[in-house]
Amino acid sequence: MATRDLAQLAQTLLDLHRPGDPGVFPTVWDAWSAHIAADAGFAALTVGSHPVADSIGRADNEGMTFDELLTRVRQITAAVEIPISVDIESGYAEEPARLVDGLLEAGAVGLNIEDTVHSEGGRLRSATEHADLVAALRAAADAAGVAVVINARTDVFLKQVGEESDRVDLAISRLRLCAEAGARSLYPVGFHSDDVHRRLAAELPLPVNAIGHPAQDNRAHLAGLGVGRVSFGPLWQMSLAERARELLTAWR
Numbered sequence: 001m002a003t004r005d006l007a008q009l010a011q012t013l014l015d016l017h018r019p020g021d022p023g024v025f026p027t028v029w030d031a032w033s034a035h036i037a038a039d040a041g042f043a044a045l046t047v048g049s050h051p052v053a054d055s056i057g058r059a060d061n062e063g064m065t066f067d068e069l070l071t072r073v074r075q076i077t078a079a080v081e082i083p084i085s086v087d088i089e090s091g092y093a094e095e096p097a098r099l100v101d102g103l104l105e106a107g108a109v110g111l112n113i114e115d116t117v118h119s120e121g122g123r124l125r126s127a128t129e130h131a132d133l134v135a136a137l138r139a140a141a142d143a144a145g146v147a148v149v150i151n152a153r154t155d156v157f158l159k160q161v162g163e164e165s166d167r168v169d170l171a172i173s174r175l176r177l178c179a180e181a182g183a184r185s186l187y188p189v190g191f192h193s194d195d196v197h198r199r200l201a202a203e204l205p206l207p208v209n210a211i212g213h214p215a216q217d218n219r220a221h222l223a224g225l226g227v228g229r230v231s232f233g234p235l236w237q238m239s240l241a242e243r244a245r246e247l248l249t250a251w252r
Helices: 003-015 031-039 049-055 066-079 096-106 127-144 164-181 194-203 219-224 235-249
Strands: 023-025 045-047 084-087 110-113 149-154 185-188 209-211 229-231
Touching: 003 149, 031 045, 031 066, 045 066, 049 066, 049 235, 066 084, 066 096, 096 110, 096 127, 110 127, 127 149, 127 164, 149 164, 164 185, 164 194, 185 209
Parallel strands: 023 229, 045 084, 084 110, 110 149, 149 185, 209 229
Antiparallel strands: none
16 A cells, blocks of 8 residues: 555545544454444544454463554454554554554554553553653654554553542643643543543543443434543454354354
8 A cells, every 4th residue: 555545544544533424444354344343334444452462362461462463463454444543552562663664565544552561561651751752653654655544542540540539630640741742633542421521522622532342332322421532442353242142152
């Protein structure tokens, strides 16, 4: 795919980040799931590390390698024409330029980067360390000539860092640094109350990524909270697995 085509896909992906009118990017794991989501009319997709790892018999949290992930990304970008963003976990201990170049070569134009360092015992990067990584990824994308959409994630809610009463403030302060470093959307991952969603959307300077449950949530409600982007994490795959078990159980 030509660089100019990737550049256009990156811009299309960025344009779908609309606070109050969020782009919904179903989280896929192979060409089959990508085809289903694209045929359903979605304008962009995310590739989730957890569902990809499950689909190839690896553990989540960097139980697979970056090269194994790229193999799946290539299959997905060959199967659909819409923009693809890829969850690269904490970066697989790879250099930022290697991460960006690998994704672009595979045809992806966006990435999630989290602040949990799985290759180092699951420690949480400091706020400045994570922002520095975002800045390095932005510099690598700029050097490649493609405005890769960096979705900066913090795990302070998942890890229950600090006191609960201070956690929203902590997430906001960390993600603001990522915004200054060149992120294009912000992902305070977790299942939040409506009040927390509203506060995150109001106080963060970029579109906020919310995780949605495809069988329990709805776009209109999340839109009303001000979020700018919705993805499913592993929940779509898990929902399909539950239905598959129901179907198979009837045949035992």
